[in-house]
Amino acid sequence: MVTQKFVDSATELDGMLQRMHDLVIQHVREGQDAEHAVVNYLPPEELYKVVDFALPDQGAGVEGTFELIKSTLDNSVNSWNPRFMDKLYAGTNPIGVISEFLLGVLNGNCHVYHVSPVLSLMEIEVTKAVGKLLGMGDASGGLFCPGGSASNLLAMVTARNKLYPSIKTKGYIPRPFNPEAEYGKLKVFTSAHCHYSIDKAALVLGLGTDSIVKVPTDERSRMRVDVLERLINESIARGETPFFINATAGTTVMGGFDPIRSISSIAKKYNCWLHVDGSWGGSAIFSQNVRENLGWLDGAGLADTFTLNPHKLLGVPLQCSMLVTPHQGHLLFANANNLQADYLFHGNPYDLGAGTIGCGRRPDALKIFLAWKFYGKDGLGARIDRAIKAAADFTDIVRERPGFELVADPSAFCQVCFWYVPPSLKDEAAEWKKDPEVFKVKMTRVVHLLHERVNHGGDFLVDHAPLDNLAHFFRIVINAPTVNVHRDLAKLLDTIEDAGREIDWKNAF
Numbered sequence: 001m002v003t004q005k006f007v008d009s010a011t012e013l014d015g016m017l018q019r020m021h022d023l024v025i026q027h028v029r030e031g032q033d034a035e036h037a038v039v040n041y042l043p044p045e046e047l048y049k050v051v052d053f054a055l056p057d058q059g060a061g062v063e064g065t066f067e068l069i070k071s072t073l074d075n076s077v078n079s080w081n082p083r084f085m086d087k088l089y090a091g092t093n094p095i096g097v098i099s100e101f102l103l104g105v106l107n108g109n110c111h112v113y114h115v116s117p118v119l120s121l122m123e124i125e126v127t128k129a130v131g132k133l134l135g136m137g138d139a140s141g142g143l144f145c146p147g148g149s150a151s152n153l154l155a156m157v158t159a160r161n162k163l164y165p166s167i168k169t170k171g172y173i174p175r176p177f178n179p180e181a182e183y184g185k186l187k188v189f190t191s192a193h194c195h196y197s198i199d200k201a202a203l204v205l206g207l208g209t210d211s212i213v214k215v216p217t218d219e220r221s222r223m224r225v226d227v228l229e230r231l232i233n234e235s236i237a238r239g240e241t242p243f244f245i246n247a248t249a250g251t252t253v254m255g256g257f258d259p260i261r262s263i264s265s266i267a268k269k270y271n272c273w274l275h276v277d278g279s280w281g282g283s284a285i286f287s288q289n290v291r292e293n294l295g296w297l298d299g300a301g302l303a304d305t306f307t308l309n310p311h312k313l314l315g316v317p318l319q320c321s322m323l324v325t326p327h328q329g330h331l332l333f334a335n336a337n338n339l340q341a342d343y344l345f346h347g348n349p350y351d352l353g354a355g356t357i358g359c360g361r362r363p364d365a366l367k368i369f370l371a372w373k374f375y376g377k378d379g380l381g382a383r384i385d386r387a388i389k390a391a392a393d394f395t396d397i398v399r400e401r402p403g404f405e406l407v408a409d410p411s412a413f414c415q416v417c418f419w420y421v422p423p424s425l426k427d428e429a430a431e432w433k434k435d436p437e438v439f440k441v442k443m444t445r446v447v448h449l450l451h452e453r454v455n456h457g458g459d460f461l462v463d464h465a466p467l468d469n470l471a472h473f474f475r476i477v478i479n480a481p482t483v484n485v486h487r488d489l490a491k492l493l494d495t496i497e498d499a500g501r502e503i504d505w506k507n508a509f
Contacts, residue, residue: 019066024097027073031080031091034488037458038084039077051075077461082483083492086461088252088280088312090480095374096317099367110144110363111353112344120350123365124330126372130308131324133285133377135301141329142305143355144322144364148279149197151307151323152246154333154357156201158305159244159273160186161336172206175239183241189213189232190246191223191258193467195277198246220412221256223247229266236270245272249297250281253465253475255413257281261299275305279321281413282308286377287384296413301326310368313387313414313479314380320364330355383481387414391478394489401493403500407473416476417465419443420450420493422500436469442509443471449508450474453499460492 030036042050051071060068077084080091092100108116110123123144131140145151161168164183175184186207190198192214199209213235215228232242245267247258260276267274276282278300284290285297285308300306305325310316325332333355338345345354353361372380395411398404398418403426407417421429425446432439444466451464451474465475476492483489 016062016066019062020069023066023070023073027078028080031078032482034082034482034484036078036081038081038461039458040075041456041458042075047075082480082488083460084480085477085483085492086455086463088477088479089318090315090477092317093315093371095370096315096367099370100317102370103363103366106363108363110361110365111351111356111359112346113348113350113352116363119363119366120352122369123352123363124350126365126369127322127324128329129372130285130322131306131326131329133291134282134297134303134306134324136303136306136324136326137301139328140324140326141331142322142324143330143333143352144320144361145356146321146362146364147319148195148277148307148309148321149200150357151279151309151321152195152197152275152277153201153204154323154337155273155275155305155307156188156198156205156244157357158333158336159275160205162332163243163271163273165336174241183243184238185211185240186244187211187213187235187240187242188244188246189215189228189242189272191215191217191221191248191251191256193217193221193251193253193256194246194248195252195279198277217256220408221251221254223258223263225259225262225266228263229269232266232270232272242270242272245274247274247276247303248281249276249278249300250284250413252280253415253467254408254417255281255411255415257296257413259299260297261302264299264302267304273304274302275307276300276303277307279307279309280312282306283310283313283380284384284388284413286314287381287388288378289381289385289388310371313384314368314371315383315479315481316367316371320367322365322368386481387478390414390483390485390489391416393485394476394478397485397490398493403497404493407467407470414478416478417467417473418476419447419471419473420496420500421446422497422503422505424500425505440469440471445509447472447474449503450496450499453503454492454495457495457499460495462492 052068108119110116110119113120127142128140145154173181175181188202188211199212202211203209213231215223218224235242247260247263249257264274290296305323307323309321311318311320330352338354345351391411391414394416398406403421405419432442447464454460463475464472466472
C-alpha cells in the first residue's frame, strides 16, 4: 500500500506569504516613488538572459521559485508608478490587491450558485447598482465577462439571438439566400472611432467585418447622428437588416462620447438594439459632476446593453468588465443564450453562467464590490473628477509649451493627444506642412522615434496612436490618482524635449 505524505498547505502558505510580503511592499513603494523607473526596459533577447524561463522536470522549490518571483517583479512594468500612462488602465490599490488575494484563496467558480453563493449575489447586486446609476431602473442588472471585448461580444450575440431567435438553431441564412428568412444581411452601425472589438464580434458571429458600417465622427470624436440615419436608410434600401447600433462612451484614442440619447431615438425608430461600449468612459458615471453637469452619459439608461470596465478608470485589478441591461437583469442573457446543459444548470435563476458564452467564470465582481464598499460611490467618483481635472490642466500646459501642438483642444476626456516638433526640425516641419501626405509620413516618424527613446529610458511609459488621416501623435492617458500635473506630466514634456535633442535627425528619415 502506497502512503501519501500529508502536506500542511496552511503552514506552507504561511511561510511563502511572509516571504512574499517584503517583495510586494518593496515593489509598491518603488511604484509610489515617481523618480523610480516605470520599467527596466530590455529587448526580448536580453530579457531571456536575466530571467529564468526554463521549465524544469523537478520542482525548484521555494528558493528557486522565489528567485523567479523577484526577477519577475524587478523586470516588469510597475503600474503603481504614476508615470505609467501607456494604456487606459493604471495601477490598482491596496483593496484591489486584497480582492485578488481573496479570489485566489477561494478559487471560486461563479457559474452556478451552489459553488459560489456569496460571489454570485455580489455579482447580481453590483450590476444592479451600476444599472441604476446609469438610469436603467429597478429591473437592471447584468453579468461579468473576461474583458470589455468579451462584454461587447456577448452584447452582440444577445442582440442577435433576441431579435432573430431562429439563428440559434437554424444558423445565419439571410435573404436572399433564404427567401423565407425574416431578416436580410444583418448590419452593425458604429462610430469610425470605435474599438476594434466591435469588428471582432462581427467576425466571431460569422457576420463578417463587411457587415460593419462605420459612421463618421465630428471634431469631438462623436458619432454623427444625421449620417447614422442616412446610412441606415441606405442599408434598408439594399434589402439589408440593420440590427445593432454601437455607441461609444469614451473612444480609445481621443475619449469622445457619442450622443447616446439621440442615437437611442434612431435605434428605436429602426428596431435596432442599442449597445453602449463604455469600457473606457462608462465608469465616469460614478462622478456626480459627470452625471449632473457634463452630460457625457446622458441617455445611458436607454441602452439595451452597456459595457463598463471598472479595471480602467476605477483602479480595480485587471480584469473586471461588466455588461448591464435594463431588461430583466442577468436573466436577459440566460433567456437569449442558454442551452440545455442539465449536468451543470438545474434551473436555478441565480446560476449566472447560463447567460454567458463560456462556462467556468472567475468571480471578478468581487473586485469592484470590495472597492465600492471600501471607497464608496463618492470616493470612486472623486477619483474620476481628479483625473478629468488633471487632464484639463495638462492640456493647458501643452497648449502653452513651444514646439507642442494639441490634436484636440480642449481634450475630450482623460487623454491628452499632441505632436512635438524639436527645434532643430522647425524649418523642415514648416516645409512638410505644405504637403499633408509628406507631413503625415515625416511627423509619424518623428513621433515614433521620440516615443521609443522615452519608453526605453524607463522613466515614463506612454503611447502613440493613429487617427483618421492624421500623423501619429502622442496619446497620454491620465488615470492614476497619484499623478501630479507638474511633477509628472510637465516632467514628461521635459523628457520628450530631451529625447528630441538626443536623436540624430539628419539621419532619421
